[in-house]
Amino acid sequence: MKLTLNPMFSSLLRVPPAYFVFAALFVTLWVTKPQLMNVNVMGVFVRQVAPLGILVLGQLLVMRVRSIDLSGAGVLLIVNYMMSSGIMGDIHVLFYIPLALLLGLIVGLVNGYLIGRRRVSAVIATLAVTTILAGIVQFFASGKPPGAMPDFYNDIYNTKIWIFPSPVAFWIVLTVLMSVFLSRFVFGRYVASIGENPTAAHFSGVPVERTVIIAHVMASVIASIAALVQSSSIAVGSIRVGLEMPIDAVAATILGGVVFGRGEGGVWGPFFGVLCFALLFVVMTSFGVPEPGKLIARGLIILLAAILYGMRAAKS
Amino acid sequence: MNSLIKLTNISKSFGNNQAVDDVTLELNSGSVHALMGENGAGKSTLMKILAGVHQPDVGSISRAGEVVSLTSPKLALDFGISTVFQELSLLPNLTIAENMFLGREPKRSFGMIDTKLMESQTKAALAELGLTLNPSTLVSELTIAERQFVEIAHGIKADANIFILDEPTAALNAADVGMLNKHIRRMKDEGKAIVYISHRMDEIFDICDTVTVMKDGQHVATKSLSDMTPDSLIAMMVGRELEDLFPERSDAQGACLLEVKHFKLTSVSQPLSLKVHKGEIVALAGLEGQGQREIVRSLIGQHIPFGGTVRVKDHEISLPVAANNGIRQMSALGLGFVPEDRKDEGLFLNLPIADNITIGLHSTEGGLAPARKYREVIADTIKSMAIKTSSANASVASLSGGNQQKVLLGRYFASDVDLLVIEEPTRGVDIGAKAEIYKLLRQFTENGGGVLVLSRETIELIGLCDRILVIHDQTIVSEMVAADATEHNILDAALSSGSDATGSV
Numbered sequence: 001m002k003l004t005l006n007p008m009f010s011s012l013l014r015v016p017p018a019y020f021v022f023a024a025l026f027v028t029l030w031v032t033k034p035q036l037m038n039v040n041v042m043g044v045f046v047r048q049v050a051p052l053g054i055l056v057l058g059q060l061l062v063m064r065v066r067s068i069d070l071s072g073a074g075v076l077l078i079v080n081y082m083m084s085s086g087i088m089g090d091i092h093v094l095f096y097i098p099l100a101l102l103l104g105l106i107v108g109l110v111n112g113y114l115i116g117r118r119r120v121s122a123v124i125a126t127l128a129v130t131t132i133l134a135g136i137v138q139f140f141a142s143g144k145p146p147g148a149m150p151d152f153y154n155d156i157y158n159t160k161i162w163i164f165p166s167p168v169a170f171w172i173v174l175t176v177l178m179s180v181f182l183s184r185f186v187f188g189r190y191v192a193s194i195g196e197n198p199t200a201a202h203f204s205g206v207p208v209e210r211t212v213i214i215a216h217v218m219a220s221v222i223a224s225i226a227a228l229v230q231s232s233s234i235a236v237g238s239i240r241v242g243l244e245m246p247i248d249a250v251a252a253t254i255l256g257g258v259v260f261g262r263g264e265g266g267v268w269g270p271f272f273g274v275l276c277f278a279l280l281f282v283v284m285t286s287f288g289v290p291e292p293g294k295l296i297a298r299g300l301i302i303l304l305a306a307i308l309y310g311m312r313a314a315k316s
Numbered sequence: 317m318n319s320l321i322k323l324t325n326i327s328k329s330f331g332n333n334q335a336v337d338d339v340t341l342e343l344n345s346g347s348v349h350a351l352m353g354e355n356g357a358g359k360s361t362l363m364k365i366l367a368g369v370h371q372p373d374v375g376s377i378s379r380a381g382e383v384v385s386l387t388s389p390k391l392a393l394d395f396g397i398s399t400v401f402q403e404l405s406l407l408p409n410l411t412i413a414e415n416m417f418l419g420r421e422p423k424r425s426f427g428m429i430d431t432k433l434m435e436s437q438t439k440a441a442l443a444e445l446g447l448t449l450n451p452s453t454l455v456s457e458l459t460i461a462e463r464q465f466v467e468i469a470h471g472i473k474a475d476a477n478i479f480i481l482d483e484p485t486a487a488l489n490a491a492d493v494g495m496l497n498k499h500i501r502r503m504k505d506e507g508k509a510i511v512y513i514s515h516r517m518d519e520i521f522d523i524c525d526t527v528t529v530m531k532d533g534q535h536v537a538t539k540s541l542s543d544m545t546p547d548s549l550i551a552m553m554v555g556r557e558l559e560d561l562f563p564e565r566s567d568a569q570g571a572c573l574l575e576v577k578h579f580k581l582t583s584v585s586q587p588l589s590l591k592v593h594k595g596e597i598v599a600l601a602g603l604e605g606q607g608q609r610e611i612v613r614s615l616i617g618q619h620i621p622f623g624g625t626v627r628v629k630d631h632e633i634s635l636p637v638a639a640n641n642g643i644r645q646m647s648a649l650g651l652g653f654v655p656e657d658r659k660d661e662g663l664f665l666n667l668p669i670a671d672n673i674t675i676g677l678h679s680t681e682g683g684l685a686p687a688r689k690y691r692e693v694i695a696d697t698i699k700s701m702a703i704k705t706s707s708a709n710a711s712v713a714s715l716s717g718g719n720q721q722k723v724l725l726g727r728y729f730a731s732d733v734d735l736l737v738i739e740e741p742t743r744g745v746d747i748g749a750k751a752e753i754y755k756l757l758r759q760f761t762e763n764g765g766g767v768l769v770l771s772r773e774t775i776e777l778i779g780l781c782d783r784i785l786v787i788h789d790q791t792i793v794s795e796m797v798a799a800d801a802t803e804h805n806i807l808d809a810a811l812s813s814g815s816d817a818t819g820s821v
Contacts, residue, residue: 187683193675196664203655203662204727205647205679209640214683262666 016257016269017308018276021301025279033286039163045282046275047157050167051230052248053274057178058219058226059249060258060270062122064195065215067115071126072223072246074133075107077239079227081137083153084146084237093152097228104224107133111220112213134241146237153232167229174225179267191215195262247302252277254305276301319380320345320478320509321366321397326375328361333716335361336372337533343478343509348500350520350541351513352553353530359513362530363480366511367399368392399480400471406463408456413438415455416470441469446495461492468496479503480511485519497523515774517546517803529553532746546803550775561751562779563758565799570594572627573735573766574651579624579635581607581614585790587624592735592766597757599769599781599798602810607790608770609656612737616653617642628735647680652728656739656770662724665713669705670694672712672723676731690730697726702752718749725756736760739770741780754780774803786810 030037055072062069079100082088088099107129114125161169182188190211193201202208230245231237252273257265265273280301284294321343328336336358343349351359364370366377368386376383386392392399406415413434414421422430438451447465455463468484481500485493500510500523512524520527521541529536529552536552574592585607592598600608613619615626617637624635628649637645643653655661664672674690694708701722705715712723721742728736741757742750757767757780771777777784778801786794786809794809 184686185683186678186681186685186687189671189675189678189687190683192667192671193664196667197660199661200664201675203643203653204675205644206675207641207644207679207683211683 014257014264016255016265016272017304018252018255018257018265018269018273021255021276021304022272022279025276025283029279029283029286036282036286042282043160043163043165043168046168046278047165048233048281049274049278050165050171051226051233052245052252052277053171053271054174054226054229055223055245055249056252056256056270056274057174057267058222059246060253060256060265060267061178061182061191061215061222062219063250063253063258064191065212066195066198067122067212067216068250069111069126069216069219069223070123070243070246070250071107071111071129071133071220072226072249073241073243074130075104075220075223076227076230076245077130077137077241078103078133079224080231080234080237081141081146081239083228083231084149085141085144086147087140087144093150096150096153100224100228101221104221104227105217107223108217108220109213112216115216116209116212130241130243137239141239146239148236149231149234153228154235157229157232167233170229174222175267175271182267187211187214248277248298251302251305254309255301259309318345319343321384322378323362323366324376324378326362326365326372326377328365328370328372334533336365338375339530339533339535341528341535341538343511344526345477345507345509346504347526348504348510348512348524350524350527351511351530352520352527352549353536357530357553358533359530360482361533363399363482363511363513366392366478367397367480393476396476397478397480398471398476400468400482400484406455406467406470409454411452411454412442412449412458412466413451415466416441416451438469442466445469445499465492465496477507478509478511480513482513483515484512485514485516493519515772516807517549518807520549521546561747561754563755565782566595566758566762569596570764571629573629574768575627576611576615577625577627579611579614579626580622581610581790583622585622588792590768590785590792592768594734594764594766595761596782597761597767597769597780599771599777599784600787601771601774601777601784601806602787604772606787606810608787609739610790611787612653612739612768612770615642615651615737616646644679647676647731647733650733651735651737652676652731652733654724654728654736654738654741656743658720658724658743663712663720666711668709669698669703669712669715669723670708673697673727673730676727680731693730697730701726701729701756716746716749718745718753721745721749721753722756725753729756729760734765735767736765737768741769741771742773742776750776774806777801777806778803 036042058072059069082099082103083096088095110129111126114120115122157167159166164172182191190201190206193204193206194208194211198208253270254273255276256270256273258270277298280297281294284297289297319342323339323341326336326339327334339358339362341362351363353359361370365372366386368389368391371387377386378384384395386395386397407418410418413431416438417434422433424430435451442449442451445465445468447462447469449458449462449466455466458466464484468481471479471481484496497519500512503510512520514520524541526538527541527544527549528538529549531553570593572591572593575589577589578587579589580587588611590598600611602608610619610621614621614635615637617639620636620639626633626635628646628651631649633645646653659665664675673694677690677693678687697703698705698708703715703719703722703726705719712720715723742753745753761767769781778798781798784796784798784801784806785792786796786806788810796805796809
């Protein structure tokens with residue numbers, strides 16, 4: 001049995017679905033709630049997805065080399081706890097930044113070693129790492145529960161650069177950097193070749209193992225940056241493990257046209273994938289959909305992404 | 317002799333590739349019909365049409381003037397057409413009997429499988445071929461030759477009258493070939509029609525009556541073998557004199573580029589050593605599975621040999637080479653490895669031609685280096701190799717096999733290598749592109765390069781190379797100068813037990 005698609009449809013499949021979903025949501029909002037279409041309101045909503053958007057930059061990188069990273073949940077949790085519990089003692093608030101990056105680096109090296117060198121399944125390895133991190137946090141939290149976030153970060157989070165809230169501006173800058181990194185440097189060629197055919201990449205002299213490890217290290221460091229931004233957005237820390245963010249990141253990446261190995265969506269496809277989540281939230285809030293309904297809608301978006309992934313995988 | 321089946325004006329294409337072009341073939345009762353041609357000439361496609369695997373785009377299949385439709389392998393089998401394909405299609409984790417009855421297992425009451433019946437019938441079918449294998453043996457435990465025999469038993473046990481044997485002897489030694497031939501003669505006496513595809517000339521002349529030669533998908537001629545000689549048959553297959561296909565050899569021989577010493581593939585195999593000099597093309601020849609592939613893959617860490625040393629120019633490396641960066645280590649020394657399977661191991665089919673060429677250059681640079689576009693290198697490569705494409709940004713998948721192979725070779729020519737190790741330089745490539753690739757390889761050696769090739773095509777070995785090293789049982793059993801080699805003495809050396817044939821010819 002072979003699935004045959006007509007050429008028109010299959011060339012449409014090559015455009016990242018995020019663009020269509022974004023356009024549909026945008027038009028819906030424009031027609032039904034024109035009063036919401038102003039920079040301030042939109043800024044508030046887009047700001048909410050900035051941590052997700054940053055996390056996606058790492059996710060798309062590992063998915064381009066045919067891996068996946070669900071350890072973002074653990075990194076988020078431990079950075080969040082470190083900043084809100086005061087467990088580090090009386091250190092300068094700025095010191096949390098290098099500490100978070102260091103945590104990300106360590107987690108990334110562990111992931112990279114397990115997946116790149118030991119060939120452990122990426123889903124299992126990164127879920128296990130998240131579980132271990134959650135256990136570590138709970139161990140410390142029993143003595144020192146999380147408390148308030150330092151005001152310093154909350155204050156930065158609420159500033160604006162021109163019309164953009166600072167977290168959104170930061171997200172855009174990081175996306176531009178990632179886009180340049182992948183398109184203008186040899187590393188991007190390595191990533192593209194491994195995504196297309198890891199065996200051929202190996203035979204043409206691409207350092208496959210090293211590239212996969214570096215992708216995972218970068219993904220976890222990026223996750224720690226996302227964790228800093230996310231921690232800045234909340235007043236009080238929490239020790240609840242949430243896999244929502246990494247799963248949303250996977251869904252946004254797929255919606256953005258990046259499926260395991262194939263990267264037609266580049267960096268901006270997933271960027272719009274994240275914006276879809278933001279708009280979806282606005283549309284539903286404006287229509288008065290309650291929390292459970294939002295949860296179901298989010299699940300449907302993830303399912304849509306999974307179905308699209310299946311169709312694109314069957315095509316190749 | 318009466319006709320059992322006739323294929324009339326058959327054409328079949330895959331994408332842009334015209335695999336079979338207006339071919340007519342008639343099979344008669346009591347005859348063994350040889351089907352010959354280079355790899356990629358369309359023999360296998362034609363046979364797959366006869367076996368119901370592919371449907372022809374144009375043309376018809378008929379018996380005694382009546383059109384028959386063979387739209388599935390099952391229908392072809394019911395019609396009495398039985399096939400042994402060259403790819404081994406047995407499932408290694410099932411037993412011989414389970415493989416033989418796959419998909420048509422005899423049932424007892426309650427739908428239980430009648431294992432006893434399966435095994436007794438399998439035993440009988442194997443016995444007909446003179447085999448005493450236990451039907452409940454797992455196929456994974458069989459040798460390649462035994463598997464080939466099971467495959468043959470699988471193909472010919474059915475109650476058929478037309479048999480297609482697609483290179484059945486590729487993995488068999490002389491004694492096994494003799495047994496198979498005895499069987500084929502018996503079937504012939506019973507009035508069956510047999511299509512026999514093989515590259516071995518002596519077998520063709522030994523058991524076949526008629527030969528049909530195909531080239532580039534087209535029917536060249538059908539003749540009685542009693543009117544032919546091996547030389548006239550080769551000339552017909554190649555379609556031109558051999559001298560036109562292969563470039564002039566040069567006898568310039570320079571410094572040693574590659575030297576393999578004290579090399580042992582396994583703890584029990586005989587040690588071997590070989591050298592490749594500047595300006596020469598050296599071939600490893602031999603039957604399937606004698607270790608030639610493992611020997612070349614050991615050079616780049618894709619196989620772990622028992623031991624040995626490799627010297628590339630002035631650098632001596634002891635084996636094994638690290639699996640994860642052996643290729644990079646060797647390419648830093650100027651050795652490029654061109655894998656056989658260009659679709660799975662060589663090319664990035666969905667990436668542009670340009671990226672497929674430049675990845676070789678990029679992989680020698682650090683990940684943080686800016687990705688240069690190498691526009692001139694790409695344009696030069698496409699031009700000098702005559703790669704037929706509308707643009708360097710077209711995906712490699714859109715090219716023909718010959719042009720894909722040129723892109724793959726172009727990757728190595730574009731980067732700074734002077735030693736190429738090539739597994740099957742022209743697999744699945746049409747004759748025109750073959751001649752061009754031969755010329756490019758000769759140019760490469762004339763510019764100071766050296767080439768080590770692995771090839772299954774004897775004509776290619778003789779015509780392209782300077783020296784031929786024949787591998788048997790994981791070691792070199794014979795070395796010959798290609799200009800003096802014949803198909804016959806290469807095969808002789810390849811079939812030898814190794815002990816008596818050591819030394820040069």
